[in-house]
Amino acid sequence: MKIHLWLNEREITREIDADLPLLEFVRSEGCYSVKRGCETSNCGLCTVWMDGRPVLSCSVLTARAEGTHITTLEGVRERAEAFGAFLAKQGGEQCGFCNPGFIMNVLAMEDELTNPSDEDIREYLAGNLCRCSGYESQMRAIKEYLRSRKDELPLNGETE
Amino acid sequence: MKYVNAPVIKKDAMALVTGQPVYMDDLAPKNCLIVKVLRSPHAHALIREIRTDSAEKVEGIACILTYRDVPKRRFTMAGQTYPEPSPYDRYILEQRVRFVGDPVAIVAGETEKAVDLALKRIKVTYEVLDAVLDFHTAMDNPVLVHPEEDWQSLCPVGADNKRNLCASGSEGEGDVEAVLADCEIRMDEVYHVKAVQQSMMETFRTCTYLDTYGRINVLSSTQIPFHVRRIVANALDIPKSKVRVIKPRIGGGFGAKQTVVTEIYPAIVTLKTGKPAKMIYTREESMIASSPRHEMEVRVRLGANRDGCIRAIEVHTLSNTGAYGEHGPTTVGLSGHKSIPMYRTEAFRFQYEVVYTNRMSAGAYRGYGATQGIFAVESTVNKLAAKLGMDPVALRRMNIIHEGDIMPAYYGETASSCHLEQCLNRAAAMIGWEEKGLRTVMPDGKIRGRGVAMAMQGSAISNCDVGSVTVKLSDEGTYNIIVGCTDMGTGCDTIIAQFAADVLETSIDNIAVYGVDTDTSPYDSGSYASSTTYLTGMAAVRACEQLKERILALAADKMQREASELCFDGEKVFDEKDGAQMSLFDIATASMCNNEISLEVTYSHSSPVSPPPFMAACAEVEIDPETGAVELLDYTACVDCGTVVNTNLARVQTEGGLLQGIGMTLYEDIWYNEKGKNLSNSFLQYKIPSRLDAGKIRVEFDSSYESTGPFGAKSIGEVVINTPAPAITNAIYQAVGVWIDELPATPEKILRGMKVI
Ligand code: FES
Ligand code: FES
Numbered sequence: 001m002k003i004h005l006w007l008n009e010r011e012i013t014r015e016i017d018a019d020l021p022l023l024e025f026v027r028s029e030g031c032y033s034v035k036r037g038c039e040t041s042n043c044g045l046c047t048v049w050m051d052g053r054p055v056l057s058c059s060v061l062t063a064r065a066e067g068t069h070i071t072t073l074e075g076v077r078e079r080a081e082a083f084g085a086f087l088a089k090q091g092g093e094q095c096g097f098c099n100p101g102f103i104m105n106v107l108a109m110e111d112e113l114t115n116p117s118d119e120d121i122r123e124y125l126a127g128n129l130c131r132c133s134g135y136e137s138q139m140r141a142i143k144e145y146l147r148s149r150k151d152e153l154p155l156n157g158e159t160e
Numbered sequence: 161m162k163y164v165n166a167p168v169i170k171k172d173a174m175a176l177v178t179g180q181p182v183y184m185d186d187l188a189p190k191n192c193l194i195v196k197v198l199r200s201p202h203a204h205a206l207i208r209e210i211r212t213d214s215a216e217k218v219e220g221i222a223c224i225l226t227y228r229d230v231p232k233r234r235f236t237m238a239g240q241t242y243p244e245p246s247p248y249d250r251y252i253l254e255q256r257v258r259f260v261g262d263p264v265a266i267v268a269g270e271t272e273k274a275v276d277l278a279l280k281r282i283k284v285t286y287e288v289l290d291a292v293l294d295f296h297t298a299m300d301n302p303v304l305v306h307p308e309e310d311w312q313s314l315c316p317v318g319a320d321n322k323r324n325l326c327a328s329g330s331e332g333e334g335d336v337e338a339v340l341a342d343c344e345i346r347m348d349e350v351y352h353v354k355a356v357q358q359s360m361m362e363t364f365r366t367c368t369y370l371d372t373y374g375r376i377n378v379l380s381s382t383q384i385p386f387h388v389r390r391i392v393a394n395a396l397d398i399p400k401s402k403v404r405v406i407k408p409r410i411g412g413g414f415g416a417k418q419t420v421v422t423e424i425y426p427a428i429v430t431l432k433t434g435k436p437a438k439m440i441y442t443r444e445e446s447m448i449a450s451s452p453r454h455e456m457e458v459r460v461r462l463g464a465n466r467d468g469c470i471r472a473i474e475v476h477t478l479s480n481t482g483a484y485g486e487h488g489p490t491t492v493g494l495s496g497h498k499s500i501p502m503y504r505t506e507a508f509r510f511q512y513e514v515v516y517t518n519r520m521s522a523g524a525y526r527g528y529g530a531t532q533g534i535f536a537v538e539s540t541v542n543k544l545a546a547k548l549g550m551d552p553v554a555l556r557r558m559n560i561i562h563e564g565d566i567m568p569a570y571y572g573e574t575a576s577s578c579h580l581e582q583c584l585n586r587a588a589a590m591i592g593w594e595e596k597g598l599r600t601v602m603p604d605g606k607i608r609g610r611g612v613a614m615a616m617q618g619s620a621i622s623n624c625d626v627g628s629v630t631v632k633l634s635d636e637g638t639y640n641i642i643v644g645c646t647d648m649g650t651g652c653d654t655i656i657a658q659f660a661a662d663v664l665e666t667s668i669d670n671i672a673v674y675g676v677d678t679d680t681s682p683y684d685s686g687s688y689a690s691s692t693t694y695l696t697g698m699a700a701v702r703a704c705e706q707l708k709e710r711i712l713a714l715a716a717d718k719m720q721r722e723a724s725e726l727c728f729d730g731e732k733v734f735d736e737k738d739g740a741q742m743s744l745f746d747i748a749t750a751s752m753c754n755n756e757i758s759l760e761v762t763y764s765h766s767s768p769v770s771p772p773p774f775m776a777a778c779a780e781v782e783i784d785p786e787t788g789a790v791e792l793l794d795y796t797a798c799v800d801c802g803t804v805v806n807t808n809l810a811r812v813q814t815e816g817g818l819l820q821g822i823g824m825t826l827y828e829d830i831w832y833n834e835k836g837k838n839l840s841n842s843f844l845q846y847k848i849p850s851r852l853d854a855g856k857i858r859v860e861f862d863s864s865y866e867s868t869g870p871f872g873a874k875s876i877g878e879v880v881i882n883t884p885a886p887a888i889t890n891a892i893y894q895a896v897g898v899w900i901d902e903l904p905a906t907p908e909k910i911l912r913g914m915k916v917i
Contacts, residue, residue, distance in 0.1 A: 032186040033179025035411070037361045038443040042843035045361060073179035084177025088169045091808030094816070095649025096176025097361040097411025103177065122851045129843070131359050132412055132649050134815035135854035137808075 005065050007031070008075030016062050022048070023057040025065075026072055033073035033100035037129065044128035047101035048072050054108045056127075073100040079107050086145040092137030098130045106142060110149070118143075163658035163668050164871045167808040170654045171673055172409065172647070182409040184381045185440060188367040192438040193222050193268040194275050195426045198282050199449065200257035200264050203291035203518040203836030204303070207255050207264065207284060215267065215281035220274035222433050224282070225266040227253040230428065231397035234310055237420040237451075238486040238523070239384030239391070241624055241685055243314035245489040247326060249306050252395055252424050257286075258305055258483035259520050260837045261449040268429040268437055291518035293836050295455065295480035298324045298515035305483060305516035317489035326481045327489035327514040331496075332474075333568045334507025336461075339472040343463030347544055351536040352902040353885075355455040355480070356824045358525050359848050362411020363446040364421040367438035368430040375402050376430055381410040383417040383646045384686035385676045395424045396431055403427075407676040413648040414820070415524035418688045419451035419486050447841040451523020452830070454491045454514075455480040458536035468550050470541070470559045473500050473569075475533060477512040484521035488514040491524065495533030498616050498772070498882075501567035502580065503541075503559045508569045518836055524688060526817065527881045530617055531824075535903070538613040538886030543899065551598075552612050552890065553588050557581065560614070563864065571622070573769055577864035577874065579800035584614060584776040586862055590796035591778040598894040608782045608793070611890025615777075615882035618770035619866075619875035620691035625766060627696030628682035629703045631660060632760035633711065633751060634672075637731075637744035639664065643675035644684025645696040650877060651809040652692040656700045658805060659870050663704035665730025682762045690773070690875030693805055695765055697870035703763035714757040715742045718750050771866045773874045775799040777818070777883035781891040785914065788907030790826060790892060795857045797883065802866040802874035810876050814859045817880030823849040825885045829904050 004013045007029055016025060023046045026034050036058055037043035046058040049071040073080050080103055087093050087103075102125070109116065109124045116124065121142055130138065175182055212224045230252040238246035253263055265282050269275040290303045298305075306321040313319040318328035340346055366380040376398075382388050385405040393400040410417065426437035441450070461474040477495040481488030496510030525531075541559075545552035561567060563578040588594070591610065600608040620627070630642040641660055647653040653673040661668040675681050684696060708728055715733035716723035719742055726733050734741035742750075751759045777797040781790050797818060804810045827847040830840045840846040865872035889900045898913030911917045 032181035035183075035362070037363070038843050040443070040842045040844045043361065043443075077178055080178045081174065084174060087177055088173035089167075089808075091167070091170065091651065091806070091812045093170065093173050093176045093649075094651075094812060095361070095412040096172070096409060097183065097649075099177050100179040103179075118855065122855065126851050129361065129848065129850060131361050131414070131820070131848060132816050133812055134817075134819035134849075134857060135851045136815040136857055137812045138851075139855065 001063060003062055003066055005067060006069040008071060018063055020062045021058055022060040022062045022065055025062040026057060026070065031072040031074050035097055035100060042129065044105065045098055045101040047104045047128065049104060049108065054105050073104060076107060083107065083145050087138065087141040090137040090141045092133050092141050094132035098128065102128045102130065102138065110146065163661045164805055165803060165807065168654060168658055168668060168806050170651045171657060172653065183362060183411055184365050184367060184379055184408050187379060187408055188438050189369055189436040192367055192436045193270065193429060193433065194272050195266065195268045195429050195437050195439040196275050196279060197263040197425060198265040198267065198279050200260060200262040202257060202286055202288050203260050203293060204289040205257050205286040206289065207257065208287050209285040210265065211283040212265065215278035218274050218278040218281065220270035221278050222268045222270065222435060223429060224278065225253065225428060225432065227251065227255045233394065233397050234312055235391060235394040236486060237391060239387035239418040239420065239686060239688065242390060245315045245317050246487060247319055247485040248312040248314065249485050252428055259518050261520055262483060266425050266429065268433065291836055292324065293518055295478065295515055295517050298517050299513060305518060319489065324516045325513060326485040326516055327492060328512060330511040332509035336472050336474050336507045336509040339507040340461060340463040343471055344466045345464045345544065345547065347460065347462040347540050349540045349543060350457060350459045350901065351539060353456050353532040353535055354830050354903060355452040355522055356525065356828045356830060357447060357452045357846060358414040358416035360412025360414055360416055363443055364417065364441040364450060365439065366422045366426050367436065368426040369436035370430060370434060371404065375404055376427055378403060378405045378423055378427060379408060380405060380423050381417060382407055383413045383648060383688055385646065385678050386644060386683055387686060388420055388423055389678045391420045392423055392427050396428055405678045407646050410648045414526045415528065415688060416451050418524040421450055443843065444841045447846060448838045449520055451486060451521065453525040454522040454529065456495060456532040458495055458532055460536045460540040462540050462544060464544055466548065468548055468555045468558050470503050471505055472507045473503060473505050473537065474509040475500060475537065477533065479512065479514040480517055480519065480522065481514050482517055482519040482521040486521050487524045488522065491529035494529030497570055498530035499533035499537035500569035502561060502614055502616055504561055504565065510569065520838065526820065526878050528878065531882050534615050534882045535885040539889060542611065542886065542890040546893065553584060553593060556584055556614065577771055577802055577866040578774055579862045579864040580614060580774040580776065582862040583774055583798040583800050586798035586860055587776040587778045587796045588612065590858060590860065591780055591794055593778060606782050606784050607895040608780060609891040609893065609895025610778060610780045611887045611894060612776065612778050613883040613886035613890065614775065615879050616772040616774050617690055617875060617879035618772055619694035619869065620767055620770055621689045622767055622770040625685040625689060625691045625695055626683055626764050627691060627699040628684050628762060628764040629656060629696060629699040630682045630760065630762040631703045631707050633707065633748050635748060637748045639666065639671045641671055641673045642681050643673065643696060644681035645692045646676055646687040648687060650813065651806060652687060655693055655805050656696060659697050659700040660704045663701055664708065682764065690878045693873055694869050694875050695767060697873060699763045699765035701870045702765060703761045706761040706763060707759065710757060710759050710761065711747055714751060714759060715747050717757065718742060767868060769868055771868060771874050773799065773801040773876055773879045775879055775883060777887050779887040779891040781888060781895060783892065783895045783910065785896060788910035790905060790907065790910065792822060792856050792888065798860045798862050799876065799880065800862050800864050801876040802869050803863055803872035804861050805871065805873050810861065811859055813876050814880045815857050818857050818884060819849050819854065821881040821884030824903060825888045826904055
């Protein structure tokens with residue numbers, strides 16, 4: 001079947017199999033940041049945005065993305081670098097394999113919630129598993145990042 | 161700027177946080193054949209007939225291999241130094257299948273759909289055999305998992321395939337029975353630790369292709385590139401020179417990737433077809449046919465005086481290696497070697513048997529047997545405290561080892577660096593041990609309890625592991641470092657650069673690190689056994705020291721002076737007497753023109769000792785006595801890993817390892833049906849901790865100084881997983897009076913213990 005969508009603001013039309021998951025489609029289009037960690041919609045590694053809202057790309061058929069705007073980490077590079085600098089400053093990126101899905105959700109959370117509490121943050125990101133970090137360093141990075149955004153500090157991860 | 165003991169950002173950090181294509185499947189050739197295996201539905205069977213003709217007709221299928229098509233040469237998939245202690249007990253495919261999930265046929269095709277269809281069309285007739293499913297009954301069972309005549313054990317580990325025995329042994333010092341008989345208090349306790357999963361987010365995966373020279377290149381998510389080279393060559397029965405292994409970034413390992421889980425399947429496909437091939441494990445495969453922790457039953461006998469003085473400890477471990485012996489003979493050793501030595505005793509004994517069963521093979525998981533042994537010994541010490549009505553922290557203070565003590569149960573090594581007591585005191589102070597007491601009943605009826613545990617591990621395998629570093633001076637005074645140790649997110653590429661930057665007195669940004677490629681990296685055993693910081697780190701220090709001497713020699717030659725008269729400050733070589741100098745820029749340039757002094761050093765390092773890192777931790781839980789639900793409220797830990805090399809990464813290692821340990825204590829469970837099928841085969845059934853379980857961990861460091869380690873450092877990667885099980889189960893006991901001796905500590909077990917159900 002034919003599909004027409006915007007991938008990271010690039011308009012594309014492709015011939016695809018009707019049962020192709022969005023995850024495999026975006027990877028075949030060179031968006032290698034998107035990872036798979038499970039077959040049961042449990043890990044969150046595959047998180048991308050569909051029209052600005054986070055979705056699990058493993059569980060969405062490409063066909064369902066017809067006419068939508070799909071965003072992967074490649075499409076928000078500047079924001080990824082900005083938050084990523086805070087994560088790196090904590091050593092929280094670790095193996096990195098969960099990072100893209102996690103960061104897509106962190107950025108979505110930033111857009112959606114104002115002044116989230118620790119509990120709000122944990123709830124919002126509950127679907128993003130990480131086996132390396134124990135989550136603590138990720139939490140420190142999120143809080144520092146959000147604080148810096150509020151204080152409009154420069155986006156280089158430097159706080160005093 | 162000093163880099164050691166600083167929060168240095170990882171060199172690969174920005175690539176990872178921006179999702180660059182740096183992992184195996186991002187880098188694999190796009191025309192790879194997809195490789196999958198057909199798996200046995202039976203725990204033990206012989207293939208009587210296997211028909212592939214209909215499967216071969218599926219369009220796009222490139223090859224289908226069965227047991228008839230593979231070399232008849234046994235090998236082990238365990239990533240260990242040759243000759244491996246793990247027995248040579250497998251073929252790539254075999255007529256006998258030994259667990260539910262054991263490969264029966266390999267299928268490679270152009271698309272996943274074609275491969276899936278072909279897998280369905282393979283017709284297999286099995287002769288189903290009796291299986292050994294309960295590891296208690298394995299030894300001397302009439303059913304043999306490995307009856308074959310060409311089974312081979314390369315090392316004297318007490319193995320006997322005609323008894324289902326993968327290894328056995330006994331050691332000790334002093335007369336344990338006599339001391340026990342003389343003790344006022346005797347404990348005899350049995351614990352069961354199941355085969356938990358590493359669950360790294362990137363599943364097992366490998367791609368293979370032929371290079372210009374017709375050699376098999378293996379691009380694999382592995383912790384052990386050099387062992388992979390040997391194992392793949394062994395499995396395929398081809399010369400080692402025909403294999404090259406490359407390790408890209410890997411999405412976590414935790415020991416899982418210290419076993420060759422996927423490599424051989426695409427490799428044999430590439431060998432047979434000449435085409436690039438890749439195998440990517442599903443999460444389900446990673447759960448049912450991989451390399452989890454060894455299930456162990458650990459019996460502890462402990463003798464003490466009424467005043468709390470511990471006089472004898474005996475550990476007897478029964479370990480289940482499953483269908484194959486990967487890491488079987490070695491993991492079991494740690495259950496005694498890393499638990500008993502924390503206490504000063506008059507006598508000890510450690511005995512073990514490792515048995516084959518018709519379950520998935522076990523492997524290496526962070527802690528490597530120490531986790532199981534420490535759960536058992538620490539729990540027994542906690543039970544002793546309860547029996548004596550003593551504070552478990554105070555009881556430990558009376559009995560633990562201190563710096564300078566000899567550890568008879570740890571190869572007779574001396575605890576040359578040991579802040580165990582400081583760690584114990586600190587972890588207790590952090591949680592408010594004295595003020596809070598062991599138990600508190602809350603107004604809402606919930607009950608809080610507090611528990612404690614300690615742990616040790618090693619730093620590399622003494623007299624065995626090799627860590628190597630190549631360092632060279634390059635254009636304009638920049639440096640290149642090439643390593644064979646395998647960064648798996650742990651940050652060892654950066655840690656090696658931190659050591660180098662401080663020795664060479666240069667900026668860390670002036671050093672480029674590369675690893676790993678078995679064609680170009682210096683030999684390294686790989687990243688396991690908590691070896692990298694301690695061992696490869698020391699190789700980095702020595703390599704850089706030697707390079708400095710070469711730099712001085714070359715400068716002396718050019719400056720026409722004696723090297724002994726010259727100094728190097730990282731930027732220039734100079735003569736203090738008259739101020740004559742030559743910049744590093746010029747030295748580098750001079751090395752590339754009319755020069756015979758190589759500014760490149762490779763240093764290989766091994767250690768005669770394996771200095772233990774130590775730690776202590778306290779847990780506070782709150783239990784709802786109505787439901788048995790356990791909530792972890794607080795977990796404090798203090799670690800002595802020697803000098804903390806990277807303050808961020810050490811903290812994150814600790815937090816990550818602790819949460820894994822908390823996971824295996826409270827949630828992670830692996831279960832089989834009566835036919836031996838593993839039913840905990842996805843993240844739906846096998847629950848690893850999520851973010852909702854986080855936020856409870858507090859970590860501090862109390863560093864001793866290990867003189868045999870680089871800048872005083874020891875290891876940290878593994879010790880951190882060992883305390884949660886005994887500390888949390890101790891806290892549960894304090895709250896509701898129930899000892900959980902079989903993990904995980906589920907609400908059901910707690911209620912049953914409370915006799916509520
Ligand atoms: S791949 Fe695990 S949730 Fe999508
Ligand atoms: S960093 Fe490895 S899984 Fe999150």
